[in-house]
Amino acid sequence: MRMIFTKLVRLVVVLFVVTFLSFWFIKLIGGNNDLVAKMIPFASIEEKERVREEIGLNKPFFVQYRNWIGNFVTGDLGQIYTGSGANVASVPVSETIVKRLPVSLELMLYAQLLALAIAIPLGVFTAYRAGSKFDRGSNMAAFGLLALPQFVVALLLATYVGAKWQLLPTQANVDPFPLSPADNWQYMLMPIISLALAQIAIYTRLLRSDMIATLQEDFITTAKAKGIPAKRVLFRHALRPSSLTLLTVAGLNVGALIGGAVVIERIFQVPGIGGLLAASILSQQYLLTQSLVVLIAIFYILLNFFVDILYSVLDPRIRHARAVA
Amino acid sequence: MRKSKKSADAAARFETEPAEGPLLQVVDLHTHFHTGRGVARAVDGVTLSLERGQTLGVVGESGSGKTVLARSIMGLLPKSNVERTGSILFEGREIIDASNDELRALWGSQMSMVFQDPMTSLNPVMKIGNQITEMILQHLDVSKKYAGELALAQLKAVGIPEAERRLKEYPHQMSGGMRQRIMIAIAIACGPKLLFADEPTTALDVTVQAQILDLLEEQQRERFMAMILVTHDLGVVAGRADEIVVMYAGRIVEKAPTGLLFSDMRHPYTEALLRSIPKLSAPSHSLLQAIGGRPPDIVNPPTGCKFSPRCPYVHEKCTQEEPPLVDATSPDHQFRCWTPVGTPENRAALEANRAAGLESALAVVEDVLPAGVSTATETLPQVTTSHLRGGTINPKGSV
Numbered sequence: 233m234r235m236i237f238t239k240l241v242r243l244v245v246v247l248f249v250v251t252f253l254s255f256w257f258i259k260l261i262g263g264n265n266d267l268v269a270k271m272i273p274f275a276s277i278e279e280k281e282r283v284r285e286e287i288g289l290n291k292p293f294f295v296q297y298r299n300w301i302g303n304f305v306t307g308d309l310g311q312i313y314t315g316s317g318a319n320v321a322s323v324p325v326s327e328t329i330v331k332r333l334p335v336s337l338e339l340m341l342y343a344q345l346l347a348l349a350i351a352i353p354l355g356v357f358t359a360y361r362a363g364s365k366f367d368r369g370s371n372m373a374a375f376g377l378l379a380l381p382q383f384v385v386a387l388l389l390a391t392y393v394g395a396k397w398q399l400l401p402t403q404a405n406v407d408p409f410p411l412s413p414a415d416n417w418q419y420m421l422m423p424i425i426s427l428a429l430a431q432i433a434i435y436t437r438l439l440r441s442d443m444i445a446t447l448q449e450d451f452i453t454t455a456k457a458k459g460i461p462a463k464r465v466l467f468r469h470a471l472r473p474s475s476l477t478l479l480t481v482a483g484l485n486v487g488a489l490i491g492g493a494v495v496i497e498r499i500f501q502v503p504g505i506g507g508l509l510a511a512s513i514l515s516q517q518y519l520l521t522q523s524l525v526v527l528i529a530i531f532y533i534l535l536n537f538f539v540d541i542l543y544s545v546l547d548p549r550i551r552h553a554r555a556v557a
Numbered sequence: 558m559r560k561s562k563k564s565a566d567a568a569a570r571f572e573t574e575p576a577e578g579p580l581l582q583v584v585d586l587h588t589h590f591h592t593g594r595g596v597a598r599a600v601d602g603v604t605l606s607l608e609r610g611q612t613l614g615v616v617g618e619s620g621s622g623k624t625v626l627a628r629s630i631m632g633l634l635p636k637s638n639v640e641r642t643g644s645i646l647f648e649g650r651e652i653i654d655a656s657n658d659e660l661r662a663l664w665g666s667q668m669s670m671v672f673q674d675p676m677t678s679l680n681p682v683m684k685i686g687n688q689i690t691e692m693i694l695q696h697l698d699v700s701k702k703y704a705g706e707l708a709l710a711q712l713k714a715v716g717i718p719e720a721e722r723r724l725k726e727y728p729h730q731m732s733g734g735m736r737q738r739i740m741i742a743i744a745i746a747c748g749p750k751l752l753f754a755d756e757p758t759t760a761l762d763v764t765v766q767a768q769i770l771d772l773l774e775e776q777q778r779e780r781f782m783a784m785i786l787v788t789h790d791l792g793v794v795a796g797r798a799d800e801i802v803v804m805y806a807g808r809i810v811e812k813a814p815t816g817l818l819f820s821d822m823r824h825p826y827t828e829a830l831l832r833s834i835p836k837l838s839a840p841s842h843s844l845l846q847a848i849g850g851r852p853p854d855i856v857n858p859p860t861g862c863k864f865s866p867r868c869p870y871v872h873e874k875c876t877q878e879e880p881p882l883v884d885a886t887s888p889d890h891q892f893r894c895w896t897p898v899g900t901p902e903n904r905a906a907l908e909a910n911r912a913a914g915l916e917s918a919l920a921v922v923e924d925v926l927p928a929g930v931s932t933a934t935e936t937l938p939q940v941t942t943s944h945l946r947g948g949t950i951n952p953k954g955s956v
Contacts, residue, residue, distance in 0.1 A: 363637075450677040457633055457672075458692040458743065459665030462657070468691075472682045547682055548727045 235551075236541065243537050250529045251304070255297050258522045270516040274316030283313055283320065287519070304526070310519035325520050328508065329527065334411045336504035339497075340489040342413075342424045344482060347431035354432070355439025355478075356466050362444050370436065377433035386426035386499045393422060405501035423500045427493060431485060435478055442474040449473075472546055479546070483539035487532035491524065578649055580750055580783050581607040581630070586643035586653075588622075588629040588807075595856045599625040601807035602643075609750065610781045612774075614794030614815070616830065617804035620852040623787045624673075626804065627753045630785075631668055632660045647751070666696040669744040670753040671773070674760040675736035679728040685712075686724030689743050696747045711742040715772055734765035738772065745776055752777065752784045758793065770797065791830050795819065800889075803827045806853045806863040809882065813890040823885055823897035825868045849917050862895070869918040870896050870906040 261267075268284050275283070287310065288296055303310070309329065311322035358367040394402030404419035413420070446452065447470055455469045494506035505524060512520035544551035588600035599622045607613050615623045628634050630645055632652065645653045647668070652660065672678040680688055689708035693699065699707070705724075712720035715738040728736055737757060744752060754773055758766035774797055777784050786794055794801055794815070801818045803811040803826060811824040822828055832846040850867035853859055859866050865875040874895050882893045896902040910918035 450672055450674060451680040453633060454670075454672060454678045454740070454743070455680065457631065457664050457670045459661045459663070459695055460691065461661065461695075464691075469680050469683070473680075549681055549729050552727075552729065 235544070239537060239540060243533065246533055247530060250533065251301060251526055252297065254522060254525045254529065255300060258518050258525075259293070261518070267516075267518050268313075271518065272313050272315060272320055275313075275320050276318050279315075279318055279320045286311075304523070309523040312517050312520055325523050328520065329505075329523065331409075332503055332505050332508050333527075335409060335502060336490055336493070336497075336506065338411075338413060338416075339420060339423055339427065339493060339502065339504055340486055342420065343427035343431065343489060344486055346424060346428040347435055348482065350428075351432045351435030351439060351478075352471075355436045356443055356471060358436065359440045359443030359447060359470075359474075360462070360466055362440070367440075374433040374437055377429050378437075380430075382426055382430055383495045383499060385429055386422070386496055389422045389426060390499060403501045404503065409503050419500070419502065423493070423496050423502050426496050426499075427489065434481065438481060439474060439478050442477055443470055446470045446474040475546060476543060479539055479542060483536055487528075487535050490531050491528040579606040579646075580609045580648060582644070582646040583630060584644040584646075586626070586629060586645065587641065588625055588634065589640045589642075591638045591640065592856065597855045598807050598858070599855060600629055601855075603802075603804075603807075603809055605802055605809070605812070607751070607783050607785065609783055610777075611799045612777065612784045612786055612797055614798030614801040615785060615787045615804060616789065616791055616794060616801060618789055618830075618848070618852055620855070621804040622807035622855070623789075623804050624755055625807075627670070627755050627785060627787050631664070631670060631753060632657075633664075633670070665692050665749070666747040667749055668751040668753065669747070669749045670755060671737070671740050671744045671757045673756040675733055675740050676760065678740055679736055681728055683727070684724065685726055685728065685731075685739055688739075689724075689746055692743060693746055707746065708742075711746045712739070714745075714776065715739070715742040716768075717742070733761050734769065737761060737765075737769050741769070741772060741776065745780065745782070748780060750783060752782050753787070754784060755787045756789065757786075759789070766793075790834070792834055803830065806855055806858055808863065808893065809891075810864065810894070811890075811892040812882075813885070813892075817887075817890050821885065821890070821899070823890075823892040823899065824864075824894050825870050825898055825903075826864050827892075828898050829867075846920070849920060862893075867917055869910060869915065869921045870898075870903050871910065871915070871917075872896065872906045 258267075268280050268287070268289065272280065272283065284290060288299055291299070300310075307326055309325035312325055312328065313320055313322050315321050354370060358370050361367055390402045393399050400418050400422055402422070404416075404423075406419070409419075410416040443466075452465060452470060455465045460469070491505050491509055493502075493504060494510050496502070497504045497507040498510075505528070509521065509524045509528075512518075512524060583603060583605050586600055586603045587598065590597040590599055601622070603626060605613065615626060617623045625634070629641055632655065634641070636657075641653055643653065644651060647663065652663070679685075686705065686708055689711060690701070690704040693704040693707050694701065697704070697707075709720055709724060712723060717723050717735065717738055723731070723735075723739075728739070731739070737760075741757075752773075757773065758769050761769060770793065773784065773786075776782070786798055788794055791801075798815050800812070800814050802809050803818075803824065805826050811818065811822065811827045813821070818827065819831075822831070826848075829846075829848045833848055835845055836843070848867060853863050853866070859876070861874075861876040861878055862868070862871075862880055865871045868875065872895075878895075880893045880895045882891045884891055885897075896906050907918055907921065
């Protein structure tokens with residue numbers, strides 16, 4: 233319990249640093265005045281001045297930061313400003329993100345689940361039968377998948393499954409995008425598979441090598457000598473101590489996928505966070521960029537916090553070592 | 558449905574086998590490993606038999622094949638690159654060609670093993686209790702609750718204090734001696750008829766060794782278990798085994814009932830093993846009588862007698878022709894030597910080798926153990942509790 237508390241304190245500190253840095257870095261890019269000028273270049277001078285006032289850019293830096301953090305916590309992420317001359321309109325940033333975030337979460341979650349669901353049994357089995365024909369075959373397939381860039385897989389899928397065989401729609405730019413997996417699976421299936429394939433290869437390789445090491449351990453011989461069936465020895469005795477590396481990498485991947493699936497989102501026109509982030513940078517909507525960066529960072533940090541806790545759930549030795557220290 | 562099949566399996570597993578005949582009979586067992594360098598003959602024609610409730614000591618130095626012998630008999634070796642030939646009869650049933658599935662019914666319930674290193678032999682991420690109950694549930698048709706009670710009883714039987722609490726702990730929370738007690742509890746939980754103890758005390762503190770050996774002996778007696786006690790230490794088996802087999806380079810070089818082996822040892826290697834034990838009665842700073850040289854390479858063993866390169870009594874015939882296993886005074890006692898210890902030929906060979914300046918012959922110190930003169934078992938520095946118990950604070954306690 234004490235361990236979780238100290239971790240939580242650390243978590244808050246990291247969150248603070250992350251928000252401050254992203255706020256500061258965005259400021260560094262253009263300076264106060266330029267940001268608004270870039271956001272709405274064709275607006276009248278009076279409108280620009282009004283927007284500056286609204287965002288609070290005329291206030292001192294730390295006051296701006298404090299206000300921004302305060303608003304961020306309450307869910308007010310600022311506005312997206314568009315228009316020219318005297319006609320400047322604004323849409324809340326949060327509204328756009330709320331529409332896009334579930335899509336990205338779904339994409340990431342299902343891609344990970346699919347990858348793990350295939351990689352875990354495959355990794356365990358190839359380790360158990362290391363050196364067999366099946367193992368060598370799966371090794372070769374894994375290297376092939378690793379060498380193949382994701383966008384190639386995506387394009388192949390789009391070309392064959394989508395265009396030639398007409399099994400699934402290749403473009404997901406429908407509005408409004410159905411957020412429930414039951415309704416949108418046909419748009420999400422190919423993006424999910426494209427993202428999962430490379431992960432399967434990585435996870436299988438990782439788990440296989442860790443499993444092979446674990447299977448050499450004395451306690452595996454003990455389990456065998458107890459008359460425990462092979463399947464139980466593999467999944468109950470060997471898998472848990474072998475899964476720490478896999479967990480680490482999977483945790484990092486989930487974080488990376490949330491905003492990093494830009495290419496796949498673009499190919500299949502999936503309305504996710506990655507595409508939104510890229511678009512916000514191109515259209516210089518710095519409040520949107522800032523919010524997305526912070527959100528992704530928070531997501532990353534929280535996720536790795538849970539991974540950290542999971543380590544000690546998986547291996548009691550970590551739990552007790554920390555408790556002593 | 559599944560339950561009833563399990564009960565049937567469990568019943569079949571414990572069906573009373575014919576009680577006559579030895580529990581275990583191993584005939585001409587060879588275990589060969591196919592390595593990159595060639596064939597390693599780790600076990601090379603071993604024949605032995607074990608009666609119910611008896612203890613067989615298997616003694617030899619590292620690399621003599623004793624551990625491989627134990628694992629070969631139990632069938633625990635990996636299948637790839639390993640070739641086993643010969644015959645292993647367990648309760649009259651041939652098990653050498655049994656599949657893992659067939660053996661799994663025997664493992665744990667009929668024969669089980671206590672391993673050398675308790676620090677690595679228990680699953681680090683599983684609670685002690687689960688490690689015992691999973692096996693009970695595997696072999697016996699009992700409820701989870703009853704299995705838990707059985708596990709508790711086992712821990713108490715092997716002298717674990719605060720057994721209830723220990724069931725919920727992980728191996729890393731315990732000392733080496735405690736872990737070895739738990740290994741023993743696991744090994745005997747389902748009441749096996751044959752227990753392999755593979756150097757059960759080698760990795761332990763000296764003060765704990767005797768306790769563990771006593772525990773094994775006590776449990777063995779109570780449960781009428783047969784035991785194969787593998788060790789490199791003649792002192793360990795001296796007071797505990799009914800019969801001792803001395804192994805060298807995968808072969809039995811001498812085999813005799815314990816008393817007879819110590820009173821009338823014939824093989825130079827047995828003699829050398831005995832000499833190498835430091836004597837408590839010897840003055841301090843006495844040189845240890847180590848066996849010179851190195852264990853033979855089992856991929857390319859020496860021709861003739863495998864021990865000949867290190868033997869102080871070596872002569873021409875030894876390097877040319879391997880001696881067969883022959884009976885000594887009784888058929889119980891067999892050895893494999895051309896010039897056995899205690900014969901005039903043996904003396905003559907030693908003198909000749911000394912004259913020739915052979916290092917191993919010069920190293921033989923007569924007064925420690927006059928060659929061939931009977932040595933009573935009592936003079937051995939046996940590992941007994943009597944001289945150790947006093948030194949430990951709490952023999953049953955937190956070891």
